[in-house]
Amino acid sequence: MELARAQQERWQRAYEQNPGLNGTDPSAAARWTVRLFGAAGIDDVLELGAGQGRDALYLARQGFSVHATDFSEAALSRLRLAAQRDGLDDRVTAALHDVRDPLPPADSTVGAVYANVVLNMAFSRAELRSLVTEIRRVLRPGGLFVYTVWSTDDSRYGNCSEIGDGLYANDGFACRFFDLDLVTDLADRWELGGADLYTEDDRVLWRVTQAKPAPAS
Structure with missing residues (x-):
């Protein structure tokens, strides 16, 4: 919990000090995901x-209704302002x-x-399993979960200081690098649609797609 609080404070400072943190262009994952969600009829x-x-x-902007969450109020304030500015506040809600x-x-x-x-941030393995269970709970049967995480194939893996429980310090932030075994472990009781490696901004990541199984008839 001490690590979690320290990381929350660090992210809050980062968003306060850098209004352009991460930029405004959508990630490669988002561009890929809108096609998947659209084809699945998700709105x-x-x-x-x-x-x-x-x-x-x-x-x-692609027509989805989005409920966005984050643990930084500074980040969410900027999100809300941007949604209002772009006339998207009827499609985007944000909650701490x-x-x-x-x-x-x-x-x-x-x-x-x-x-x-997100999942490669300062979470223990137990917290990751609990989070994935919560995600499965809120999804409708057949609902999709798409996440991206840094891979152990990333060049920074092995060049960061380990701080325990498989977590590393990367530029002052705690992070975890995922191997295929961990991806597979978190897909327990899911239908694993795909686990693909890709590169963005010199990072090597996993893009994982899971579906909540429909109840047996």
Whole structure:
């Protein structure tokens, strides 16, 4: 919990000091994900760790209804202002939330969950499993979960200082690099649609797609 609080404060400072943190262009993951969600007939998305909203706003521009969450009020304030400026506040809502806590939606009420470079932050393995269980709870049967995380194939893996429980210090932020075994472990009780490596901004990442199984007939 001490690490979690310290990381939250560090992210809050980062967003306060840098209004352009992460830029405004959507990530490669978001561009790929809108095609997947559109083909699946999904129209509502819960985004975890939305930051200042570059992907949430992109999803909204593509016609999705987006509920964005983050544990930084500074980031969410900028997201809300951008949504109002772009006339997207009818498609984007934003709420302060730490994903270590239970997710706000009721059981089986969400069409899709999206999390770009969130699960590789300062979470223990137990916290990751708990979060993935919560995501499965809020998704409707057949609902999709797309997440991206840094891979152990990334050049920074092995060049960062290990701080325990498989976590590393990277430019002052705690992070985890995922191997295929961890991806597979978190897909337990899911339908794993794909786990693909890709590169963006000199980082090597996993893009993982999972579906909540429909109940047996």
